[in-house]
Amino acid sequence: EFFSDxxxxxxxxxxxxxxGHIVILSITGLERAPESKYYAAKLRQEHIALAGPVPAAVLRATQFHEYAVQMLHRNRRDDVAYVRSMRVRPVAARSVAKVLVQLVGGPPLGRATDLGGPEEADLVALAARFVERYGLAMRVVAVDPDPAVPFGATLPGPDARLEGPTFDEWLESEDAARLVA
Known part of the structure; x- marks a missing residue:
């Protein structure tokens, strides 16, 4: 399978x-969604990486701010985007990249501290804010959560490292503006 390979x-x-070591990016809350084939595959990837001969660091991060935009495009039919309702604590991809660079330059840690964004929100609301901010000609419609991923399963724990920017700050960035299609 892909992630194991x-x-x-x-x-x-x-x-x-x-x-000296390898670094793997993963997802927070994998154990809380055992019915998800995708999350189970990511968990196997972590186990293989950590059990191998080369020391490893695994960074689990929450969904990126950019994930809301991916869902708009992935689930769009004509002028309607169908987005699954889910609680998220999104973090900017740029912030994740900075932490990954730190991990590459440091010692292998095994499981690094989980990484999340500064505020919790509903993915549907974030997608709608992106549409509104950039005046996109589409409507966002909430659909039921993925039954394999319990509501809130991907939220980070209380010991997670939280990094900005907030979603609204990110909306005003060049990173967000580049995603307007």
Whole structure:
């Protein structure tokens, strides 16, 4: 399977090239959604990465701010975007990248501290705010949550590292503006 193959190849390639350690990006709350095949695959990827001969660090992050925009495009039919209702604590992809760079430059930690954004919200509301901010000609309609992912399952725990910007700050950034299609 895809994620297991990635972890196996990183481990074998890392060992062959004698790298100091590898870093894997994953998702917060994987254990809280055991019925999700996608989350189960990500969890297997983590286990393979951490069990291999090359030391590893795994960073679990919440959904990115950009995820709301992905859902608009992925689930759009004509001028309607169907977005699953789910509680999220989104973080900017740029913030995740900065933490990944720190992990690459540091010692292998095993499981790093989970990373999330500064505020909790509903994904549907975030998608609607993006549409409104950029005047997109579409309507956002909420659909039922994924039954394999319990409501709030991907929220970070109380010990998570929280990084900005907020979603509204991100909406005003060039990163958000570039996503307008």
């Amino acid at each position: 990635i972890a196996t190849r990183l481990q074998s390639g890392g060992a062959a090239h004698r790298v």
